[in-house]
Amino acid sequence: MSTGELTMHASRTARWARPLAALVITAALIATPYYFAPFRVFQLTMVLLYAVVLAGLNLLVGYGGQISLGHGAFFAVGAYTAAVMLDRFTTGHLATLPVAAAGCFLLGLGFGVPALRLRGLYLALVTLAFAVFLPPLLKRFEHVTGGSMGLTVPKPQPPSWTGLAEDQWLYFLTLTVAAVTLLVVRNLLRSRVGRALLAIRENESAAEVMGVRLSFHKALAFAWSAMFAGVAGCLYTWVIGFVSPDSFSLNLSITLLAGLVVGGLASVYGPLLGAAFVMYVPNLAQDISPAAPGVVFGLLIIAVMYLAPTGLAGLAARARQGVRRCVEHLRHTRRRPEPASPAEQTGPPQPEPQPLTAPPTIGKG
Amino acid sequence: MLTVDGITMRFGGITALDGVGFAVEQGTAVGLIGPNGAGKTTLFNCLTRRCTPDEGTVCYEGEDLLSLPPHAVAGHGIARTFQNLGLFQHLTVRENVMVGAHHRGRTGYLTAALRLPRVRREEARLRSLAEELLRRLDLADVADHPASGLPFGTLKRVELARALAVEPRLLLLDEPVNGLSHGEVEVFADLIRAVREDFDLTLVVVEHHMGFVMGLCDRVVCLDFGRTIADGPPEQVQRDPAVIEAYLGAAA
Ligand SMILES: Nc1ncnc2c1ncn2[C@@H]1O[C@H](COP(=O)(O)OP(=O)(O)OP(=O)(O)O)[C@@H](O)[C@H]1O
Numbered sequence: 055m056s057t058g059e060l061t062m063h064a065s066r067t068a069r070w071a072r073p074l075a076a077l078v079i080t081a082a083l084i085a086t087p088y089y090f091a092p093f094r095v096f097q098l099t100m101v102l103l104y105a106v107v108l109a110g111l112n113l114l115v116g117y118g119g120q121i122s123l124g125h126g127a128f129f130a131v132g133a134y135t136a137a138v139m140l141d142r143f144t145t146g147h148l149a150t151l152p153v154a155a156a157g158c159f160l161l162g163l164g165f166g167v168p169a170l171r172l173r174g175l176y177l178a179l180v181t182l183a184f185a186v187f188l189p190p191l192l193k194r195f196e197h198v199t200g201g202s203m204g205l206t207v208p209k210p211q212p213p214s215w216t217g218l219a220e221d222q223w224l225y226f227l228t229l230t231v232a233a234v235t236l237l238v239v240r241n242l243l244r245s246r247v248g249r250a251l252l253a254i255r256e257n258e259s260a261a262e263v264m265g266v267r268l269s270f271h272k273a274l275a276f277a278w279s280a281m282f283a284g285v286a287g288c289l290y291t292w293v294i295g296f297v298s299p300d301s302f303s304l305n306l307s308i309t310l311l312a313g314l315v316v317g318g319l320a321s322v323y324g325p326l327l328g329a330a331f332v333m334y335v336p337n338l339a340q341d342i343s344p345a346a347p348g349v350v351f352g353l354l355i356i357a358v359m360y361l362a363p364t365g366l367a368g369l370a371a372r373a374r375q376g377v378r379r380c381v382e383h384l385r386h387t388r389r390r391p392e393p394a395s396p397a398e399q400t401g402p403p404q405p406e407p408q409p410l411t412a413p414p415t416i417g418k419g
Numbered sequence: 420m421l422t423v424d425g426i427t428m429r430f431g432g433i434t435a436l437d438g439v440g441f442a443v444e445q446g447t448a449v450g451l452i453g454p455n456g457a458g459k460t461t462l463f464n465c466l467t468r469r470c471t472p473d474e475g476t477v478c479y480e481g482e483d484l485l486s487l488p489p490h491a492v493a494g495h496g497i498a499r500t501f502q503n504l505g506l507f508q509h510l511t512v513r514e515n516v517m518v519g520a521h522h523r524g525r526t527g528y529l530t531a532a533l534r535l536p537r538v539r540r541e542e543a544r545l546r547s548l549a550e551e552l553l554r555r556l557d558l559a560d561v562a563d564h565p566a567s568g569l570p571f572g573t574l575k576r577v578e579l580a581r582a583l584a585v586e587p588r589l590l591l592l593d594e595p596v597n598g599l600s601h602g603e604v605e606v607f608a609d610l611i612r613a614v615r616e617d618f619d620l621t622l623v624v625v626e627h628h629m630g631f632v633m634g635l636c637d638r639v640v641c642l643d644f645g646r647t648i649a650d651g652p653p654e655q656v657q658r659d660p661a662v663i664e665a666y667l668g669a670a671a
């Protein structure tokens with residue numbers, strides 16, 4: 055079998071494999087809440103909700119190359135925006151989502167614009183300060199936020215025509231928002247602005263010479279990223295029906311960032327895997343060592359980073375590549391027992407060796 | 420087209436440029452030579468607004484270049500390459516070139532997020548534009564390969580393609596053939612001559628390779644310790660005692 059045939063065969067496979075996989079995954083996602091117990095459905099809802107924040111954080115950290123230690127605070131602002139609206143006004147749940155999104159977008163812009171004029175770790179520091187200072191602030195304005203006691207608000211109820219239980223309805227709402235989020239992030243990345251962000255991450259000077267406005271793109275990436283955190287926070291209020299300052303400590307911000315890194319920076323599936331990590335691993339750590347869950351959590355992060363420096367998504371990609379290579383190898387050896395043909399070696403071109411004799415130059419002493 | 424006048428640039432105690440002045444006529448190729456540390460790259464940095472000189476003016480097509488913000492330089496038809504390759508390592512060759520065309524697109528965050536039809540149209544336009552440059556510079560085969568890991572000679576062409584995607588009228592090349600083998604230099608020189616013709620470019624070229632400079636440039640400016648020490652036709656500058664002195668001094 056020639057390599058040409060092989061690639062043709064592979065591409066033919068790929069053409070129907072992709073839509074089929076998408077179909078299967080969609081069907082599985084829709085069927086999930088009918089097959090699992092309400093508690094499991096709740097957990098999966100939380101995973102989807104965390105995936106929303108992490109997708110936004112990935113835009114900023116993974117693709118934009120900046121660091122935020124305060125996304126838990128934007129998450130909190132989104133959650134409190136929804137909770138206060140539901141507590142004080144009779145707006146209904148749907149209205150809280152755009153308000154939380156817009157509020158966090160503007161807040162992100164407000165934080166981002168001054169911090170981004172300075173370089174490097176300033177943004178990390180400013181966002182860290184925000185995350186530290188928000189919970190006490192929430193406690194302070196007791197008459198609005200309910201202080202340390204927090205606020206208990208009603209959860210969105212499924213319309214009767216759906217025939218769904220509350221947990222199922224929440225799952226579908228979150229699934230919809232998560233799907234839209236992932237799509238939006240993907241769209242951003244596949245465009246001029248996404249390339250500009252990547253270019254900034256790779257080489258600021260070169261990006262600017264190519265006409266990329268650094269401060270504009272950094273500030274907007276930050277604002278969009280804060281907005282997704284706010285959206286996720288709003289979903290949190292819907293799903294949990296309760297907010298309190300202690301749910302949004304600095305710990306949350308750090309767990310989110312750790313989750314993203316463990317899931318895989320700048321990867322499509324990173325936020326989903328990271329979300330599962332954020333949801334399940336702290337509980338797992340609690341089960342393993344009730345006395346010191348933090349230690350177990352930390353060790354697990356170290357273990358993952360040691361075994362998979364590019365995160366779980368990187369590990370998955372490597373595994374897939376390995377399997378594919380194995381399959382191709384088997385196919386080849388079965389049809390033709392000779393050793394690998396040169397046509398098979400279609401790896402990246404190797405760097406040409408540099409000549410030993412320097413080109414004729416002057417003044418290069 | 421470009422008039423540099425009395426540019427002085429200090430870094431702490433070092434005076435990298437000291438009252439440099441010269442003019443570049445439309446359609447010409449000007450060579451910028453000088454020993455290491457003479458201030459050639461610093462001059463390019465001033466022209467692309469990477470740094471702002473302490474004194475002096477730069478007039479480009481009748482406009483004060485120094486009043487532009489750094490990101491607006493590309494929009495005015497000025498592109499450059501970098502001395503040590505300023506490529507986006509993890510981006511593919513095609514993406515690198517498409518970033519070069521950044522200022523030729525309009526898509527903002529909201530329209531990109533919604534992927535409106537005009538975003539798709541713009542993507543297709545930028546893509547075909549990049550495709551054309553990649554074919555022209557013989558890079559079509561590596562279009563989907565990340566920039567990192569490609570041979571040095573190829574990367575030099577990628578950087579040239581990215582600069583051409585800016586659609587420049589003035590192209591600044593910082594040591595374009597530095598690090599290329601003897602044979603590669605000839606090929607690259609031919610390539611630059613050809614694209615200069617095709618794209619109607621005005622060139623300023625920093626290069627230590629004298630054969631390359633003499634073969635390409637209509638005029639040569641020599642810097643030494645931030646000062647212009649010679650300015651004229653290539654043969655004349657090459658014979659200039661001050662230039663020979665500067666290079667011998669640097670080599671000693
Ligand atoms: N950002 C900077 N900060 C401090 N000093 C600088 C900076 N950029 C350049 N210099 C100094 O300015 C002087 C001129 O440097 P420049 O890079 O322009 O030289 P060059 O002519 O390009 O040399 P080469 O042939 O080695 O590339 C050097 O002494 C260098 O150390």
Ligand SMILES: [Mg+2]
Pocket residue numbers: 459460461502
């Ligand atoms: Mg230099």
